[in-house]
Amino acid sequence: MDFGYKEEELVEVLDDVADIKDLMVFNDDVNTFDHVIDTLVRVCNHSVEQAEQCAYIIHFKGKCSVKRGLLKTLKPMQEAICDEGIDARVI
Template sequence: MDFGYKEEELVDVLEDVDGVRDLMVFNDDVNTFDHVIETLVRVCKHSTTQAEQCAYIIHYNGKCSVKKGSLANLKPMKEAICEAGIDAQVV
């Protein structure tokens, strides 16, 4: 049965209800792999291996969701990543 809703709209509504967001980190031509890895370990408490995997995904795909959680938990992490000169957003 078609209720006239688009799948994308339903996903947006569900994300708003449960409060789960993504901390996205974006690729650039400035930061080194080591800097991104060290920042993810320090800010997101990733293991070195997990941070390396995220850095490769960021490099090859242009972005990576490095953490999921509530806006309240992710916002300080986003700010710390941005202060390190790395582009990040909570989506």
């Protein structure tokens, strides 16, 4: 059966799916809830409610995946969050 896709296109799509990462933000005793929330809204384009939920998860669980995506998309976000003094890593 021919779906009209070329093998090269399928390989590119599969490579992208296999390259999905998480942008994790970790808890600390330094940053305020408001600072973390404001940063997530600005950097990750979260709604205020979404950023608040992430901040509570970070506080109570020690970490939270705040965004999923490709490394090339998440790396600049991770750097911007770290520039604000918040511990973030792409995993």
